[in-house]
Amino acid sequence: MADHQGPLVRLRDVDKYFGTAAALNGVNLEVQRGEVVVVIGPSGSGKSTLCRCINRLETITSGEIEIDGVPLPPEGRALARLRAEVGMVFQSFNLFGHKNVLDNLTMAPMQVAKVPRAEAEQRARELLERVGLAHKADAMPAELSGGQQQRVAIARALAMRPKLMLFDEPTSALDPEMINEVLAVMIELAAEGMTMVVVTHEMGFARKAANRVVFMDGGQIVETGSPAEFFDHPTTDRARDFLSKVLTH
Amino acid sequence: MITVLQDNLGALWQGVLTTLAITALAFLSSVLLGTLVAVFRVSPIPPLRLVGAVYVEIFRNIPLLALLILVAYGLPEVGISLSLFTTAVLSLALVSAAFACETVRAGINGVPVGQAEAARALGLTFTQSLARVILPQALRTMVQPLVNIFIGVALGSSLAAAVSVGELTYQAQQVGNRTAEAMLLFGISALVYVVIALLGGGLGSVLERRLAVRR
Ligand SMILES: Nc1ncnc2c1ncn2[C@@H]1O[C@H](COP(=O)(O)OP(=O)(O)O)[C@@H](O)[C@H]1O
Ligand SMILES: [Mg+2]
Numbered sequence: 001m002a003d004h005q006g007p008l009v010r011l012r013d014v015d016k017y018f019g020t021a022a023a024l025n026g027v028n029l030e031v032q033r034g035e036v037v038v039v040i041g042p043s044g045s046g047k048s049t050l051c052r053c054i055n056r057l058e059t060i061t062s063g064e065i066e067i068d069g070v071p072l073p074p075e076g077r078a079l080a081r082l083r084a085e086v087g088m089v090f091q092s093f094n095l096f097g098h099k100n101v102l103d104n105l106t107m108a109p110m111q112v113a114k115v116p117r118a119e120a121e122q123r124a125r126e127l128l129e130r131v132g133l134a135h136k137a138d139a140m141p142a143e144l145s146g147g148q149q150q151r152v153a154i155a156r157a158l159a160m161r162p163k164l165m166l167f168d169e170p171t172s173a174l175d176p177e178m179i180n181e182v183l184a185v186m187i188e189l190a191a192e193g194m195t196m197v198v199v200t201h202e203m204g205f206a207r208k209a210a211n212r213v214v215f216m217d218g219g220q221i222v223e224t225g226s227p228a229e230f231f232d233h234p235t236t237d238r239a240r241d242f243l244s245k246v247l248t249h
Numbered sequence: 250m251i252t253v254l255q256d257n258l259g260a261l262w263q264g265v266l267t268t269l270a271i272t273a274l275a276f277l278s279s280v281l282l283g284t285l286v287a288v289f290r291v292s293p294i295p296p297l298r299l300v301g302a303v304y305v306e307i308f309r310n311i312p313l314l315a316l317l318i319l320v321a322y323g324l325p326e327v328g329i330s331l332s333l334f335t336t337a338v339l340s341l342a343l344v345s346a347a348f349a350c351e352t353v354r355a356g357i358n359g360v361p362v363g364q365a366e367a368a369r370a371l372g373l374t375f376t377q378s379l380a381r382v383i384l385p386q387a388l389r390t391m392v393q394p395l396v397n398i399f400i401g402v403a404l405g406s407s408l409a410a411a412v413s414v415g416e417l418t419y420q421a422q423q424v425g426n427r428t429a430e431a432m433l434l435f436g437i438s439a440l441v442y443v444v445i446a447l448l449g450g451g452l453g454s455v456l457e458r459r460l461a462v463r464r
Contacts (some may be wrong), residue, residue: 055370057366057369057370075293077374080369080372080373080374081372082372083369083370083371083372084371084372085372086370087370087371088367088370090363090366090367092361092363093363094361094363094364094366094367095364095367096364096367096368096382096386097360097361097364097386098382098385098386098389107371107373107381107382108368108371108372108373111373111377111381112371112372112373112377113372153367156367156371157370157371160371160372
């Protein structure tokens with residue numbers, strides 16, 4: 001699969017309806033290997049749905065989604081295998097509440113990738129080190145701050161050695177003083193060449209880490225460009241309007 | 250009075266043991282079966298969900314006594330003959346599983362849906378995420394409702410006397426008829442049921458504390 005030369009993610013004419021309401025409406029998007037794409041747009045514009053369709057947490061109504069040249073398989077083992085290669089980080093962390101931090105990180109490698117415990121734990125400790133939480137390996141999720149939980153969640157996703165990471169507003173549920181510790185981990189990840197799709201309102205992150213900004217409104221991709229182009233010279237009224245609202249405060 | 254008890258201690262003790270055996274087996278089976286039906290009810294496959302829903306609506310709404318009679322006297326007519334003991338266990342388990350199912354389902358629904366999504370996003374299959382993530386956390390909230398079901402099974406097992414299963418109530422009835430000490434014997438058997446129910450409740454509290462450690 002890794003031999004495939006095209007983009008890592010390709011969406012073609014993707015529509016997603018909830019009942020009769022379109023959450024995605026004719027979305028076309030390609031994400032190249034190593035590229036960091038930041039998705040921004042007003043609430044309800046379909047950003048989360050886009051993320052969730054890419055690893056098929058939501059099924060699309062029509063169109064095509066390919067990862068590494070392979071169309072998303074239907075629910076089942078093949079899809080589980082594919083999801084194992086696509087890390088996802090949620091706004092609400094979603095750590096497993098009954099497991100300590102280390103077990104949160106080793107569960108999927110052991111259960112899904114059948115990695116032996118010793119190896120999984122070693123890798124987990126390395127990742128915790130990397131996100132600055134080596135000392136929290138034995139803590140329960142409820143004992144951690146939001147920022148710490150989110151860093152554990154990122155490490156948990158990385159434990160599967162994904163080739164793509166999806167972030168759905170990873171800092172939106174955090175107190176302001178914790179946002180930067182999470183963004184720092186993401187910026188480092190981007191610098192290491194991870195392919196990332198990041199839904200965020202953090203313009204600073206977008207300017208620093210994004211190769212491309214995708215602006216969504218009403219289930220459509222309205223505008224896309226480099227961070228500099230997009231933030232300094234947005235070409236559509238809708239993007240200008242959105243930016244004027246978020247940048248004034 | 251004392252001699253009545255002394256003379257019939259063997260039969261009564263046999264009744265207590267049978268009641269305990271029926272209760273334990275029927276309760277465990279109902280939890281297993283109820284969990285399976287609950288998994289059906291939350292599964293991504295619509296026909297399984299329907300099977301689960303139909304099961305619950307049938308067995309939650311049948312009087313236990315009616316089911317006991319159907320199993321004891323109805324099944325032999327279609328060629329299935331079960332021992333009296335099996336009849337009691339099976340009937341109790343079938344009915345209680347419907348309640349256990351709803352308990353398990355409520356427990357599953359009590360676990361934040363985001364955790365199930367995180368599990369799926371990591372590549373865990375539906376079964377793996379249930380077994381590793383959802384059910385272990387659901388169990389914590391299920392203990393007290395399961396204690397209620399246990400007590401229901403223990404008390405419900407007394408209805409098996411109606412189809413001549415030799416459990417506690419049946420033995421008390423027999424001895425009471427023979428010795429004209431019915432009040433004494435039913436008083437004693439009532440006490441035994443209370444003790445069984447209290448033990449179940451105590452065990453539940455211990456289990457609940459165990460599961461609640463380290464939050
Ligand atoms: N599970 C769902 N059921 C029904 N409608 C939904 C669901 N999820 C999202 N939507 C609708 O789809 C649209 C896009 O939502 P979403 O992708 O969450 O937007 P965003 O993440 O940009 O705020 C919204 O109108 C939302 O109400
Ligand atoms: Mg969203």
